[in-house]
Amino acid sequence: TACSSKYVLSQMHPMWQGPLAVPGGDRQSPIDIVVRKSVFDSKLKPLETEYDPQTCQQIWNNGYSFLVEYDDTTDKSTLKGGPLQDRFRLCQFHFHWGESNSWGSEHTVDRRLFPAELHLVHWNSDKYSLFEEAVMEDNGLAVIGVFLKVGKRHEGLQKLVDALPAIRHKGSVVEFTLFDPGCLLPANTDDYWTYHGSLTTPPLTESVTWIVMKQHIEVSHDQLAVFRSLLFTSAEEEVQKSMVNNFRVQQPLRGRTVRSSFT
Ligand SMILES: NS(=O)(=O)c1ccc(C(=O)NCc2cccc(O)c2)cc1
Numbered sequence: 207t208a209c210s211s212k213y214v215l216s217q218m219h220p221m222w223q224g225p226l227a228v229p230g231g232d233r234q235s236p237i238d239i240v241v242r243k244s245v246f247d248s249k250l251k252p253l254e255t256e257y258d259p260q261t262c263q264q265i266w267n268n269g270y271s272f273l274v275e276y277d278d279t280t281d282k283s284t285l286k287g288g289p290l291q292d293r294f295r296l297c298q299f300h301f302h303w304g305e306s307n308s309w310g311s312e313h314t315v316d317r318r319l320f321p322a323e324l325h326l327v328h329w330n331s332d333k334y335s336l337f338e339e340a341v342m343e344d345n346g347l348a349v350i351g352v353f354l355k356v357g358k359r360h361e362g363l364q365k366l367v368d369a370l371p372a373i374r375h376k377g378s379v380v381e382f383t384l385f386d387p388g389c390l391l392p393a394n395t396d397d398y399w400t401y402h403g404s405l406t407t408p409p410l411t412e413s414v415t416w417i418v419m420k421q422h423i424e425v426s427h428d429q430l431a432v433f434r435s436l437l438f439t440s441a442e443e444e445v446q447k448s449m450v451n452n453f454r455v456q457q458p459l460r461g462r463t464v465r466s467s468f469t
């Protein structure tokens with residue numbers, strides 16, 4: 207789908223990871239969520255997700271992460287509620303992880319790092335007709351962030367883990383269908399932090415309403431090890447580089463308030 211085919215075009219090499227400030231960028235992501243400074247907002251509603259596994263299309267390695275892409279030409283897999291005024295369409299999900307279990311997430315909670323972080327990317331289909339349009343607008347995107355911890359095996363994740371060896375190299379794509387991304391959400395999706403931020407990879411556009419889940423999910427050590435078996439490099443490159451540490455460093459809050467849906 208369009209929403210992620212351009213993902214690979216917007217990737218620069220990981221060197222950009224640094225605190226590259228976007229000119230006038232005062233709402234960059236990720237951030238450190240300082241729990242005691244977050245403000246409870248009783249107007250925040252529970253999240254409402256409706257994901258249709260039949261909209262799942264393919265899984266591919268874009269040279270920065272691996273993406274599971276969904277058909278976003280209709281409102282079949284959507285997110286609404288929470289901090290959102292409109293309905294948002296799921297276009298893809300992907301992860302960020304470290305080379306060790308000690309780090310890898312993009313957001314942190316009171317400076318605590320997690321081994322990985324899941325991002326479910328949605329765009330505002332009430333106001334825009336394409337991801338490319340929505341990504342340029344303040345209220346264009348909504349990304350759900352879910353922290354991963356190493357623990358028991360995640361049964362729902364295994365189908366995805368089993369598909370990874372087929373997309374080891376940058377640019378490889380395989381068909382991937384009937385995957386329900388809802389199985390990757392934590393049991394409790396009522397408790398979250400939300401703030402206005404940006405994409406965490408170039409072009410770093412400041413169009414994202416971030417919704418970061420308080421409750422993490424657990425995956426096994428072996429499942430996470432398969433993430434690290436992916437490569438940044440394409441098959442023809444002579445030096446193969448393992449796909450690890452594909453996260454951006456935390457960015458300045460610049461006076462933003464992080465709201466919580468819970469006390
Ligand atoms: N890590 S993240 O969730 O902030 C994230 C989500 C989506 C994207 C993305 O879709 N990039 C491709 C892109 C960006 C702007 C315009 C485009 O047409 C495509 C990048 C980062």
Ligand SMILES: [Zn+2]
Pocket residue numbers: 300301302325406
């Ligand atoms: Zn991401």
